[in-house]
Amino acid sequence: MLNFLIIGNGIPALSVAKLINQSAIGKISCLLTNETDGLLISECQKNSIPIFSEDSIDELEAIMELEKIDWLLCINTAKIIPSRIIKFFPNHCLNFHPGRLPDYAGLHTHQWAIRNGESKFSVSIHALDERIDAGAIVAERSFPIAPHDTGLSLWQKCIRNGVSLFQEVIGKILSGFDLQYYPQNLSLRRTYFLRDSLDANINWNLSAKEIVDFVRAGNYYPLQSPTYTAQAFLGSSVKPITVLEAGEVEIFSVSNGHSKKPGDILSLEQLGPIIECGYGQKVILKKTFNDGKLMTSSDWSSLTGYKYTDIK
């Protein structure tokens, strides 16, 4: 019998828990989770698995005999595992990272992948060591980032691929298959922190494509983005306008020849305003909210004083 300790949350942890519970040779000895109810909790209760909060990791030795655990699985958790615990499970401590390694370590990396203009992304399962997301890779799966992917739709791809990848790895472990460990090239490592992802204001000095990507990466509508949703102060707005969709404007001519600076409104189209950005490029804001209400062209008109296609 193989004994597993799971630290995790949500459907990724649930799918792995179900797989182990259904197997004849696997047993979950304990679950550490942030959840207090839900499907993961009921799956574990149904199978008489002891459940503790994630914070119990700091006193894990008091809860259970670690010598009896074969594998520690970290699935959809941001909890940092103390190195003294990791040392108990050399190469038997796995973490699901919803991002490509080594260049997208850290938090909310799928949003950064969009912001950085990537066209492909991956999810990874790696061995845990003392450094965040730096252990040897056991499995990874790549998938394309579509030009219109949002933060939400890419996160869904990460979770969907991560669930099936982790199930595949657990299937191998339960079948007695020896996992291969591929060390990361840490010279290529880049780590993203939450504090780097919180500024929601559109930087109009960026190129049109960079602004469009910034906007779609922050778009989790109708859900709450874990980091930011793009916003801007435009026209007479005293509160920030929330921007969910923007597009590059390829052909635009300013009729009066006055120079414009990044952030200036150039005209108002039916879809929304066209704004000057960096490198002389332009973007159009297509889906915007003011005070929680979807903005129409007439809302923009009263906010800016512009009429449709009225170039000033």
Next chain:
Amino acid sequence: MSDYDLRVERFVRDYLIESSGLASLPEFTNDDDLLAIGAIDSEAFLELMLLLEQEFGVEIDLLEIDPQNLVSIDGISKTIRSVIG
């Protein structure tokens, strides 16, 4: 209401009961916005989408489908029917 719609409704309501840990749910209609009334949060929304995919054998791709169409039971039924075609 078709058998299919009833099956979706039952699945979603059962999910909400199990995920909330409540014995029964506060009353709401099939066109209520589940996010707005607090019946689900962001994590639960994605969990529900994956479970619906498994249960009904469909792919609910949030790139192709406006997530706003998936916030009510009626919207979910309609979307699943259209994905099946």
